[in-house]
Amino acid sequence: MATASARDPTALTALQAAFRARYGAPDPVAVIRAPGRINLIGEHIDYAGLAVLPMALQRHVALLIRPRTDAVVRIANLDPEFPTRAFAIGRDIPPYPAGDWGNYAKAAVQALARTLDPLDGFDGVIGSSIPIAAGLSSSSALVVAAARALLHVNGAHPMPLALAQQLAEAERYVGTEGGGMDQAICLGAVAGTASRVEFAPLRLTPHAVPPDWRLVVAHSLARAEKSGAAQQRYNHRTQECAAALAAVTAHLGLAGMSYRELVAARPPAELLEAGARALDDPVRRRYRHVITEVDRVTRGETAMARADLDAFGAVLSAAHASLREDFEVSTAALDELVQIATEAGATGARLTGAGMGGCIVAAGRTDTVDRMLDELAARFYAPRKIEGSLDDVLFVADPAGGASVEPV
Ligand code: GLA
Numbered sequence: 001m002a003t004a005s006a007r008d009p010t011a012l013t014a015l016q017a018a019f020r021a022r023y024g025a026p027d028p029v030a031v032i033r034a035p036g037r038i039n040l041i042g043e044h045i046d047y048a049g050l051a052v053l054p055m056a057l058q059r060h061v062a063l064l065i066r067p068r069t070d071a072v073v074r075i076a077n078l079d080p081e082f083p084t085r086a087f088a089i090g091r092d093i094p095p096y097p098a099g100d101w102g103n104y105a106k107a108a109v110q111a112l113a114r115t116l117d118p119l120d121g122f123d124g125v126i127g128s129s130i131p132i133a134a135g136l137s138s139s140s141a142l143v144v145a146a147a148r149a150l151l152h153v154n155g156a157h158p159m160p161l162a163l164a165q166q167l168a169e170a171e172r173y174v175g176t177e178g179g180g181m182d183q184a185i186c187l188g189a190v191a192g193t194a195s196r197v198e199f200a201p202l203r204l205t206p207h208a209v210p211p212d213w214r215l216v217v218a219h220s221l222a223r224a225e226k227s228g229a230a231q232q233r234y235n236h237r238t239q240e241c242a243a244a245l246a247a248v249t250a251h252l253g254l255a256g257m258s259y260r261e262l263v264a265a266r267p268p269a270e271l272l273e274a275g276a277r278a279l280d281d282p283v284r285r286r287y288r289h290v291i292t293e294v295d296r297v298t299r300g301e302t303a304m305a306r307a308d309l310d311a312f313g314a315v316l317s318a319a320h321a322s323l324r325e326d327f328e329v330s331t332a333a334l335d336e337l338v339q340i341a342t343e344a345g346a347t348g349a350r351l352t353g354a355g356m357g358g359c360i361v362a363a364g365r366t367d368t369v370d371r372m373l374d375e376l377a378a379r380f381y382a383p384r385k386i387e388g389s390l391d392d393v394l395f396v397a398d399p400a401g402g403a404s405v406e407p408v
Contacts, residue, residue, distance in 0.1 A: 009078045009127030010062035012408065019064050019125045022076050022084075027408075028066040028125075030152055034145040034403040035060040036130035037137045037185045038217060038352045038361045040194050041300035041315055044327055045293050046179025047238050048245070048259040051198045053300055054181055055209065056189030056400040057130070057217075061141040064408065065124040067153035073109055075146070077101065078127040089113050089121055089150075095173065099228065103174050104139050108147035111170030122153045131392055133223035135353025140182035143171050144403050152405050160187040160402065161202045176231050177238045191401035196301060200260075209399045210307040214369035216341065216362045217352075218376050219393035220333035221384060224357030234354050237286065237327065244279055244287035251278035263294050285326035292322055313347025313363045320350030320360075329355030337380055338362070344375035361397070369396060 008014065012031060019028050035056040042052030063075070074086035085102030087093060093110045096102045113119055126145065130138040147167055151158065158166075164187045168180035184197045184204060193206035209215075224230040241259075249257045252274050254265065262271065268291055275287040296315045303311035320338050324330035334351045341349040341362035349362035364372050376394055386393055 008129060010060060010129050011127075012062075012064070014078065015062060015064040015125050015127055016408070018076065018078055018127075019066075022125065023066075023123050026066060028064045030065055030149075030405050030407050032063040032065065032145045032148045032152070032403065032405050033060050034063075034141040034148065034186050035189065035400045036141050037182060037189075038215065038359070038397050039181065040215075040304075040352075040361065041319055042181075042293060042297040043319060043323055043350075043352070044237060044241070044329070044354070045259075045290050045297075046181040046197070046199065047177065048179075048241050048290055049199045050259055050263070050290070050294055051196055051297055052181050053194050053196055053207075053297055053304075054185040055194035055215070055397065056185050056402060057136065058398040058400045059130045059136065059395075060400070061126060061128045061130060061138065061145045063124050063126045063145040063149050065122045065149045065153065068121040068123060071119060071121055073105060073121040073124075073146070073150070075102070075105055075124040075126055078125065089119050091117060098175065099225065101142070104142040104171070105146040107170045107173035108143045108167060109150055110173060111166055112147060112150055115166070116154065116156060119150060119154050122149050124149055131219055131359075133225045133357070134219050135224055135351070135355065135358025136217070137182040137186065137353070139174070140167070140171060140186055141403075143167050144183060144186045148403055148405055161204070163187055165202050175235075177235045185402070187402050189400060189402040192399050194304065194399060196297075207301060207304050209304070210309070212366045213307075213309055213312075214364045214366060215397040216346070216364060216369060216372050216376070217359050217395055217397050218337045218341065218362065218380065219359045220331060220337060220357055221386070221393065222331060222333055222357035224354055230354065230356045233329070233356055237329070240283050240286040241290055244275065244283050244290070247278045247283075248274050248287065259290065263291070268292070268295055282328070285328075289322045289326040292326075293319065296322075309363060309365060310347050313349075316348035316350040316361070316363055317342065323351055323355055327355075331355070331357060334358075334360055337376065340376055340379050341372055344372045346372055
């Protein structure tokens with residue numbers, strides 16, 4: 001992962017300077033890097049146990065650490081918005097108030113303490129190039145970084161997928177009833193690829209991203225806080241999907257089946273008809289999104305394997321329409337970004353992540369990407385006030401590898 005510019009908060013030099021200033025000697029021993037992600041296709045279906053196709057980003061969290069000899073974790077953040085947090089390791093760590101960034105570190109530490117007790121802690125300095133609350137999984141990257149740090153200083157080396165599963169559970173500490181996509185791709189990604197992620201058991205299958213594809217990420221400038229109103233709406237969607245499953249399987253005489261078993265057992269047309277009969281709005285539309293998204297994941301993967309960007313873009317746009325109309329997690333700003341990107345030559349675009357704010361991803365090629373970037377900058381960002389630089393809210397996603405630990 002790149003650590004180039006002087007103002008890059010993940011650059012080793014920036015982290016080392018902050019570490020020395022804050023903690024003094026002895027020096028840190030390792031840096032953990034954990035990527036953010038975009039989800040290409042398969043939105044709001046991971047918690048239904050259905051396969052998804054995310055890709056890790058070059059934007060990442062970097063955590064520089066040195067071991068402690070007691071059971072305390074202390075992390076300072078280069079971003080002044082996030083004050084230093086220090087807490088005792090334990091099996092039942094009392095959370096900070098909802099929304100506090102330190103809860104993501106506590107989530108990881110508590111989960112590991114429950115399986116690996118007793119553990120020594122670490123002192124750390126963290127920097128991130130992932131836009132916050134942008135649907136790019138900055139929070140799961142933080143959970144993964146804290147976990148890898150704690151494991152490193154205690155000499156433990158679990159398998160990435162086992163850890164991903166554990167951390168998906170662990171992150172529920174913050175109150176989100178999330179699926180397992182984010183932790184899986186953060187730990188298991190392979191550079192240059194997107195991964196099909198399947199659940200129970202967790203399995204990742206990498207697919208090369210065609211080298212002339214360009215995936216543009218554009219932020220709607222609205223935060224989708226995992227701890228705020230977006231969390232409640234997110235959890236409500238997970239409940240609606242579970243209620244839909246119970247009603248449809250009962251209707252079909254298949255009670256007790258999971259979504260995965262259901263989509264394997266019956267063709268989509270029959271499932272949609274059953275949903276239309278067994279469900280009322282809005283749950284009927286939530287269910288329709290889930291069932292139609294399964295097919296879009298398959299079509300998206302096929303399009304990627306064939307390097308067919310037009311077909312891939314069509315899948316993205318169809319997914320956006322479904323997320324907007326049926327799942328109701330889009331916003332006017334996300335719709336506007338999708339429209340601008342499409343008019344500027346994207347073969348397709350959609351919101352990525354949980355929605356309700358956050359980012360879109362738009363599909364283009366080497367020869368169309370500049371026009372997309374220019375028009376998004378001129379039509380969406382120029383009339384608005386951006387905090388930080390344009391590059392923080394509008395950039396091309398490079399398919400990165402999973403979380404790493406490097407000695408320093
Ligand atoms: C959030 C969750 C994921 C997934 C997406 C929606 O990012 O953390 O598990 O449910 O929303 O696809």
